[in-house]
Amino acid sequence: MAKTGRLALVNKAEKRLSIQRQCELLDLPRSSYYYTPSEETAENLDLMDMIDKTHLKHPYYGVKRMRAELSTPQRPLNEKRIRRLMRKMGLEAIYPKSNTSKPCKWNEKFPYLLRGVDIERANQVWSTDITYIPMARGFMYLCAVIDWQSRYILSWTLSNTLTTDFCIEAVQQAIDRYGVPEIINTDQGSQFTSEEYVTMVKGYGIRHSMDGKGRATDNIAIERFWRSLKYENIYLYSYKSSLELYTGIKEYMAFYNEERKHQSLEEKTPKAVYMGLNDPTAFTTENFLYGSSSFGGLTA
Structure with missing residues (x-):
C-alpha cells in the first residue's frame, strides 16, 4: 500500500x-x-494562490506582468518577491525563447517528437508533468502521467518537495500497471532532465520527447488536465492537510477517468477509450489509482 x-x-x-x-x-x-506543509506566511500563501490562478489564465505572464496584474495600492508588490514565489511554485512564463545554455552531460535534452504525429492508440504517447497544489495552510506538488490518445490518467504522486524521486515513482507506477509506452513527453524541467530520470526512460527503451523551451502547447494534454483538476476540485475545496488533499485528488481522479465524458472523445470517458470499450460501465477496477506521496524526502 x-x-x-x-x-x-x-x-x-x-x-x-x-x-x-x-x-x-x-x-x-x-x-x-505529524507533518504539516507550511513554510510560507499566510500572506505569501494567499499570494501564491493568486499567482497560480493567474498563471492558469495567462501562462505567458512573466514576473513583470504578474507583478503588474496582482499589485494594488493597498498591497504593492515587487518583482523580487514575485520571482521567488514563482520559482518556488515551479512556474515559468510560457513563450518561445531561445535556449543559449549548453546542458551538462547529465542534463541531456531531447527533441520534440510529436509534431505531425497521428496519435491513434493507447500507450503510443504518454505525458508527465508537475503542478503546484495550494492548500489552506501550505502547498504540495502533484505529478501525473496521462495517455495522450485517451486522456486517461495512468498514475499520480504527491510530494512536499520538487524532487526527481516522486516523478520517477509516478512513471514507474504507470509502467507497472499498464506496460511500456512508445514515447513519453515532458517539459525541460530539471526533474525530467536528471540523470536518474533519463536513465530510467532509456532503460525501458522509451523514446524521450521534450517540449520546446517555453512551449506549453507541446504538452497540451497534461496542461488541460491541470486546468480541469484545479477549477473542478482544488479551488473548490480548501484542503487542510496532506491526507485530505490525497483523498480529494483520489476521488477526482476516479471521477475524471470513469465518469467525466469528453467532447473530444465523442462523449466517452477516458477509461472507456483507454480500455477500448464503448460502454464505460463494462469495466470496473476496485483498486483504482491509489497514488502515493513523498514527505520530507521519503518516498512511498
Whole structure:
C-alpha cells in the first residue's frame, strides 16, 4: 500500500496502541504523521494562490506582468518577491525563447517528437508533468502521467518537495500497471532532465520527447488536465492537510477517468477509450489509482 494510504490507517482515537506504535507497525516514520506543509506566511500563501490562478489564465505572464496584474495600492508588490514565489511554485512564463545554455552531460535534452504525429492508440504517447497544489495552510506538488490518445490518467504522486524521486515513482507506477509506452513527453524541467530520470526512460527503451523551451502547447494534454483538476476540485475545496488533499485528488481522479465524458472523445470517458470499450460501465477496477506521496524526502 502507498505511504499515504498507510498514513490514513493511523487512528488517533485508538486507545490500545500509541501513535508511535501504530507508525512502527505500518512501517512509517512518526514525523510523517505529524507533518504539516507550511513554510510560507499566510500572506505569501494567499499570494501564491493568486499567482497560480493567474498563471492558469495567462501562462505567458512573466514576473513583470504578474507583478503588474496582482499589485494594488493597498498591497504593492515587487518583482523580487514575485520571482521567488514563482520559482518556488515551479512556474515559468510560457513563450518561445531561445535556449543559449549548453546542458551538462547529465542534463541531456531531447527533441520534440510529436509534431505531425497521428496519435491513434493507447500507450503510443504518454505525458508527465508537475503542478503546484495550494492548500489552506501550505502547498504540495502533484505529478501525473496521462495517455495522450485517451486522456486517461495512468498514475499520480504527491510530494512536499520538487524532487526527481516522486516523478520517477509516478512513471514507474504507470509502467507497472499498464506496460511500456512508445514515447513519453515532458517539459525541460530539471526533474525530467536528471540523470536518474533519463536513465530510467532509456532503460525501458522509451523514446524521450521534450517540449520546446517555453512551449506549453507541446504538452497540451497534461496542461488541460491541470486546468480541469484545479477549477473542478482544488479551488473548490480548501484542503487542510496532506491526507485530505490525497483523498480529494483520489476521488477526482476516479471521477475524471470513469465518469467525466469528453467532447473530444465523442462523449466517452477516458477509461472507456483507454480500455477500448464503448460502454464505460463494462469495466470496473476496485483498486483504482491509489497514488502515493513523498514527505520530507521519503518516498512511498
